[in-house]
Amino acid sequence: xxxxxxxYKGFRFPAxxxxxxxxxxxxxxxxxxxxxxxxxxxxxxxxxxxxxxWCAKFGQTYASALRRRRARPGDKWHLDEVFIKIxxxxxxxxxxxxxxxxxxxxxxxxxxxxxxxxxxxRKLLTGLEYVPRVLITDKLGSYGVAHRRLTPGVxxxxxxxxxxRAENSHQPTRARERAMKRFTSPGHAQRFLSAFSGVxxxxxxxxxxxxxxxxRHEMAGRFTTWNEVTGTATAx
Numbered sequence: 279x280x281x282x283x284x285x286y287k288g289f290r291f292p293a294x295x296x297x298x299x300x301x302x303x304x305x306x307x308x309x310x311x312x313x314x315x316x317x318x319x320x321x322x323x324x325x326x327x328x329x330x331x332w333c334a335k336f337g338q339t340y341a342s343a344l345r346r347r348r349a350r351p352g353d354k355w356h357l358d359e360v361f362i363k364i365x366x367x368x369x370x371x372x373x374x375x376x377x378x379x380x381x382x383x384x385x386x387x388x389x390x391x392x393x394x395x396x397x398x399x400r401k402l403l404t405g406l407e408y409v410p411r412v413l414i415t416d417k418l419g420s421y422g423v424a425h426r427r428l429t430p431g432v433x434x435x436x437x438x439x440x441x442x443r444a445e446n447s448h449q450p451t452r453a454r455e456r457a458m459k460r461f462t463s464p465g466h467a468q469r470f471l472s473a474f475s476g477v478x479x480x481x482x483x484x485x486x487x488x489x490x491x492x493x494r495h496e497m498a499g500r501f502t503t504w505n506e507v508t509g510t511a512t513a514x
Contacts (some may be wrong), residue, residue: 400427
């Protein structure tokens with residue numbers, strides 16, 4: 279559509295209910311069945327499988343639209359990787375945030391080598407379409423290889439003490455991972471976390487830094503943006 283608003287044509291439920299269920303699932307550590315129960319309490323009968331399909335179809339669409347509307351991220355990128363266990367096998371979640379804590383991108387890989395790091399760097403550069411002023415990573419050697427291959431002119435600082443920004447950004451993911459009883463496949467992890475990292479931070483403005491009135495004003499603006507990207511009014 280020319281306006282960029284997703285199409286809800288062919289869906290039995292109103293768009294307000296669809297986007298509200300998607301918001302609940304990605305904003306709070308809820309299962310599909312818990313979203314189903316919350317809607318039932320409001321007199322809306324919708325199955326957990328339907329909620330799952332809505333999240334699969336619209337989650338990434340909403341997340342991408344929110345990213346397009348945010349201000350350009352900062353010029354200092356913090357990169358970090360943590361392990362996630364999928365079906366008993368160790369995989370790695372790579373994440374990049376800017377100096378303000380905005381999540382830039384994520385990638386799930388089966389290895390933590392130079393090839394995986396280079397793939398992540400390339401994904402970042404392609405998606406953001408600009409080169410940072412500074413890269414901050416831990417001392418994993420794979421980062422140095424990727425840096426030399428793709429961003430040799432960018433300052434690279436390597437220290438575990440400088441990278442708390444990226445390490446702290448993993449905490450919401452860990453909470454969701456526990457609530458979901460882990461991810462079922464690398465593809466599932468990539469799809470969920472890509473949408474989650476676009477939707478959830480939009481509704482986390484850093485409440486500890488804001489007074490009550492400032493917080494309400496900021497959240498009102500963020501809900502307005504949400505309504506615009508979903509093409510609906512917030513469900514009452």
